Amino acid sequence: MREGEGRPLADLSSYPFVTEVRVRFADTDAMGVAHHASYLVYLEVARVEYLRSLGHPYTDVRAAGLDFPVAELAIRYLRPLRFDDLARVGAVLGEVRAASFRMDYLLAVDGEPCASASTRHAVVGPTGRPTRTPDWLRRLAPG
Amino acid sequence: MREGEGRPLADLSSYPFVTEVRVRFADTDAMGVAHHASYLVYLEVARVEYLRSLGHPYTDVRAAGLDFPVAELAIRYLRPLRFDDLARVGAVLGEVRAASFRMDYLLAVDGEPCASASTRHAVVGPTGRPTRTPDWLRRLAPG
């Protein structure tokens, strides 16, 4: 998966959903900035809040016996995040397939893009087997 | 729980089990040293290896339907750990009760104590209910 898949590095105003994440001290590393693995957690927080905003909290998804494990991830780190930065994270649903879907993200601080990313998620049932993407998610597919 | 419960801050030679943990870059924070929460993971690594050395890997414990969640934890941070430090972690079983047990730990780098800690663990069954401490663990109880 190429990150963004051709999506222009847009500003946050082009995202249907934006949430805020504060950089924690625990997220930083000895370079004095947020460790690169911390960003994946910020994306996850945005994804969870995005699903909530769509009326499908991830707790409901899981209670229905589904999980959306990350199958692929691509991220570009554009500017470092520092302790206590208040990052805004935009998330948008990308292509939705029979048993997977993509999400795209942009993280920005004070209007400056700090990272752009894409995740592709499998849709799996209780035993980890691929399962049909739920209808509510298919209906949200762009285009 | 008072950390160590009166146990003198001994050197590693008084521990029946010692393992090594390398400080990862991801473990550090913007102070340039290992984040204080990272130490809990080092204790966990030592605990898991200690159980393995006792012939009871934690995967077997879990396969038998048991878990040993941390019920109490106390830790003293004595010296900072730095990226790439090779810490030696001593672990020893402390008091064993009907449905819980204690472990004590000492972390050292190059012979210098960096932290001492104690954890108290509940013994729980599949539903999270307190369960009888397994016999093999009771037999290992000191004194």
Added chain:
Amino acid sequence: MREGEGRPLADLSSYPFVTEVRVRFADTDAMGVAHHASYLVYLEVARVEYLRSLGHPYTDVRAAGLDFPVAELAIRYLRPLRFDDLARVGAVLGEVRAASFRMDYLLAVDGEPCASASTRHAVVGPTGRPTRTPDWLRRLAPG
């Protein structure tokens, strides 16, 4: 340090400062609940927000050349936290000494205490040397 140091396990209403932390999926472990090390990060978040509420954001503390590394920590885990739980974390300044101070915490979900904890912090300068507790912090000392 004994956790709470005799402080009764009070409800959150007895804390001068309370903040909220959402349990992230990344915080959970294979027991299906928040990993015990995640709680230390929740305490840190509460501490950072508490300092901000006192007019002394930790970024200012650090910009002034100070750090408050954790020197001791004690925590009791009372009830598991689950993914997406919205925990309320109360924090209160405890004893303030010449070059260290204590903070006490209570985490609760839906009014049910989930953990109580205490941290003792050293006050250090740029080189990690113990330094005099700043006056603004001494003035906030209880009793």
Added chain:
Amino acid sequence: MREGEGRPLADLSSYPFVTEVRVRFADTDAMGVAHHASYLVYLEVARVEYLRSLGHPYTDVRAAGLDFPVAELAIRYLRPLRFDDLARVGAVLGEVRAASFRMDYLLAVDGEPCASASTRHAVVGPTGRPTRTPDWLRRLAPG
């Protein structure tokens, strides 16, 4: 960056360097498998050990005033990792440019590929400014 950049999903025998990483309990999440962000730390561990094997420990790199922050990362998750799995991580230096370089990785458990990944690293000096890739790294460039 497309992960692997056309590199075939080879087996570990095609990697010049392979190290081992044990999946920790703290690395798992409520799906019962290693959280997807944990893999980034495994890649980092492999990278650090790979540099050490090349005679250039990352502590030396940093002591020389350099850092290799991750600028881009792509990863494909192929099979879940479980608690206590002993993962083998292969790492290989990819394209080396004037002020950046790429590394490719394969994680496998019991010979089964679990993830493949690529990271692109900037070479920066003490102030975070792009800096010339050190000669020893340029000499290691493939082809």
